[in-house]
Amino acid sequence: MTLEKEYKTILLAFTVLFIAVGISAAAQDKVAYSDYVNPLVGTDSEFSFSTGNTYPAIAVPHGLNFWTPVTNPDQLNGWCYNYDDHKLCGFKQTHQPSPWINDYARFAIMPVVGDLAVRTEERASWFSHKAETARPYYYSAYLADHDVTAELTPTHRAAQFRFTFPKSDKSYVLLDAFPQGSYVKIMPEKRTIIGFCRNNNGGVPDNFHNYFIAVFDKDFEDVATWSDWNVNKGSKEEKGNHVGAVVQFKTEKGEQVNVKIASSFISHEQAKLNMQREVGSDDFDTTREKAKAIWERDLGRIEVKGGTQAQYENFYTAFYRTLLFPRDFTEINVDGEQVHYSPYNGKILPGPMCTDNGFWDTFRAAFPLNALMFPSVNAEFMQGLANTYKESGWLPEWASPGHRACMIGSNSASIIADSYLKGIRGYDIETLYEGLLKNSENAGPLHSVGRLGVEHYNKLGYVPCDVGVNENVARTLEYSYDDYTIWKLAQELDRPQEEIDRFAERAQYYRNVFDKSTNFMRGKNKDGTWSTPFVPEKWGGDFTEGCAWHYTWSVFQDPQGLIDLMGGKQEFVDKLDAVFTTPPKYDCSYYGFPIHEIVEMIVMDMGQYAHGNQPIQHMVYLYNYAGQPWKAQKWVREVMNKLYLPTPDGLCGDEDNGQTSAWYVFSALGFYPVCPGSGEYVLGAPLFKEATLHLENGNTFTIRAPENSKDNLYIRSARLNGSDYTKTYFRHADILKGGVAEFKMTDKPYKNWGTDPQDAPYSMSREK
Structure with a gap:
């Protein structure tokens, strides 16, 4: 169903829809979901210090x-x-x-x-x-x-x-x-x-x-x-x-x-x-x-029960933020046809268009949430991306409403591949794939379009730090992940084997900027030597709005490969722990002053963990890959409790197009898409005693944790559809089938669940 058809349905039968939502009077005291939303959350912000950088958007979704x-x-x-x-x-x-x-x-x-x-x-x-x-x-x-x-x-x-x-x-x-x-x-x-x-x-x-x-x-x-x-x-x-x-x-x-x-x-x-x-x-x-x-x-597509008033407000406010963007830029002409003004070539053209999104942020969780809960809307956005490519010659990476020079990467690959690999159809995948191939070989007219430094990346396997391309390590890591998603999509589309192999090789290029002597990602010169001096706390330069403490974990596609590079699971866990125990010192010499993301990190008293900016938001889930899921459960709950409040200063940094909010929505449900394109969601621990996903295919998927409480935040055991479950991830395909996941919760870390190597989530290195 298109966005326009959904909207017309509402206009014709809104009373029926309002009743059909089915608010649970017992659990929610007859409060409407939308009345839990506080659009003022995050509005107490300024240039130098963000608690959301939001405004009260009075709107309908998209x-x-x-x-x-x-x-x-x-x-x-x-x-x-x-x-x-x-x-x-x-x-x-x-x-x-x-x-x-x-x-x-x-x-x-x-x-x-x-x-x-x-x-x-x-x-x-x-x-x-x-x-x-x-x-x-x-x-x-x-x-x-x-x-x-x-x-x-x-x-x-x-x-x-x-x-x-x-x-x-x-x-x-x-x-x-x-x-x-x-x-x-x-x-x-x-x-x-x-x-x-x-x-x-x-x-x-x-x-x-x-x-x-x-x-x-x-x-x-x-x-x-x-x-x-x-x-x-x-x-x-x-x-x-x-x-x-x-x-x-x-x-x-x-x-x-x-x-x-x-x-x-x-x-x-x-x-x-x-x-x-x-x-x-x-x-x-x-x-x-x-x-x-x-x-x-x-x-109402996600119904939660067994929480506090503040948790309901946090959850539905976050869900509201994820539903605002991308913007549907489509209009309906006198003949009832979808048309749009092209913000790329200035023509009035048929079909859908979407805009106002930065994929550097939203590929992580915002688009995966949309793909899970609103696949038909996601399909329309994908066709909008195809139209963008036809009208401008490039896939958008930051559009508002046309191409804008902001951020890095070519993360359109992630959202396109993730959508198609999840079985969502109804858009021109061939045109989109053509755009991905073009991105993989070309820099665009703006540094945010195509791949800046691509000639070095494709030849050397990394973007050097001494060739005039800034944020080179970040670019290398993001291009490598994007190439992983293209590899998976190429397989699905039955592309030539040489092409498939090329992207499989590039998906491992993250290894080329890992320095085993420091166990950090690090800038490398064109001649293969490491850039010196190396300061892990230096923001910018080789990284994007972060430092080595944050970007070292940007190996979404292969945490097991990163574990191996670091010397094993314990070394990996020790490094994860160190993020929270290392004092929040910083080097801001690249910027000349402490940018707001730095300030937001240092005031949170969580060491080098910088949740207010996106690169590290998945990091707490990586404990699952090393056999210590209880630490993921601890830190996910800590971040939710400490860094999200239903108040004007309640967020911890930029709320960019719904990404920081999507992190909360997923995490409160108990799982998170660490690697879009893999078809898996990595488990944390549910926040509510019960949450039900009303899926577009008519099925429901319910997560129950009746013993959940402020103290009972650790998983002792789990069952999926009545069978014991020890995996520390859910498969997208299993969620779509519907069913019930049940968690027994306890107040102490339980170290005998989810620790077997076979219980770990997906890593490319483990793929047979």
Whole structure:
């Protein structure tokens, strides 16, 4: 089922869907899943210190548009909402996946009362979190300076606003189309504003526009426009660098003004069509209930019981974050066909498109979670990637909405191979595989596209540190893992044996940057000598936003091979232990200052463990490969308890496109995809007494741990579908069949379960 078909189903039968979710009243006290979600989690962040780097995204899953309140008067700043701010200056349509990548196609709406003020800092109003409600499907805040209660609720490509005004002859609604090229036109006879905005941060064609339409339910008393903050009273049309529109009302105390807003990257006509399809004649409350029903449907796919209130809030907030991205960039034309504006070549083309994702982050857990719980949606995203390749000549690695120069690797290989190897179909795998082959032999037009340093990697078996390619060790390790996934996919596609063998060989290239004298991954010169001096705590340089303590574990495809390189299981475990016991000292000379990822590591009192950034997030699960699964159980629970809280400062670093949240969702269920492409999930220990996965194929997979508690975090024994189970992993295929996994839990490490070599998860070195 396509995203559009799913959405239309909701629009036609949302009441039935809402009931069908089946909330467990006994376990969840009749609280809706979406009401456990706190969109404000992670919003107490700044450039130098992140507790999530999030904003409250009021949206439906994978929506073309999100909306968010804005507290930062700097309109082009990526940190638009900070929990500690005291004033709101607007409600913004946003497409931002990360403050570091920033936003595009944004415009804002704001109600004001009294003397007209259009500048962000002048129109801003004091507000309090005590008079603020934030849910995925609804936001409201009381704007004290204007005595206005502002409410919003979303659809996929539109939204509704409801402003409750005081008695005033000077009640206004402002529409700010933002700098970098914008246009507004007021049509009083239609109670309508149309326009466009063009703001972006690169990676788009010259004809990039976001076309919007806003329709009010009350006649305008007067109108105005502005250009670069200069107000033109009575004007109905304005075009320039930064323009906006003002409509004025006379309101009685408690009078509500409703605004329906939709947008399109194709045209004003398409924006109007999007509004008609998704909002139509619905009132505000109906749209809100439909949005809530969508969230109930999707969040209800995983049902957890036997936890605390905070654990429910953590879990469903994390699940919400994983469902926001990638963004569905597809629209439905007048003939009911999927079409999209190409952010690569500027054409209107058939079929789906997805964007706003950085695969360096999300290949690890966010995409595997999507593949497990929403395979049909995953298939549509895969076709979107195929369309990206057709339209740009490259697979995306960081798109927002077009190719962006951010991060490293060619991890599109991981998400494509993992999807296909899990049996997901319905997309052009031949085109995708062609793109993977091109990546494996070419550097792209941006350093984040294709493979920078590929000529050295393919010739020498690693990217040297003295050839002008930075982050060389990280690139080597990620390319090697990506080649593993291509190897597996090539086998599945029955490609020529020479091709299969080539990628099998490259999947072992990680060995070329491992220094046995230090038991670390390390930079190597072109002549084969090690780079000196070597400081394991040095961030950057040879590594990406981390150091040797973090990237040494980036051998997802072959932990057994890494164990062998380190000298055996005990040496491997000792090195894992040392991550937590080594003081969190650091060398930031590559950056010139301690970047926020460093700060987030040192304040957590977990040694060199840097969970706030992605490279090390799988590391706690590696104890299973060395026969000491109880240590994985301990540290997984420690990370969940210590580094995830349902508060504005509750996260421990960047929440990038759902990856850090997906780690929590998987870990709370009791398993994690250490190596996407292997078809396995490595066990930690479940957080809840029971969790049920409602799979798309109609089956259910239930994890039960009735003795689970704060102290009982260790596995004593396990059963799968009634049979004793000692493996420290689940197979994807077994989960899809449905069934029940049962765990006996204890309060002390139990060292007789899951310790046999045959119980260890997949490693390429063990493959026969």
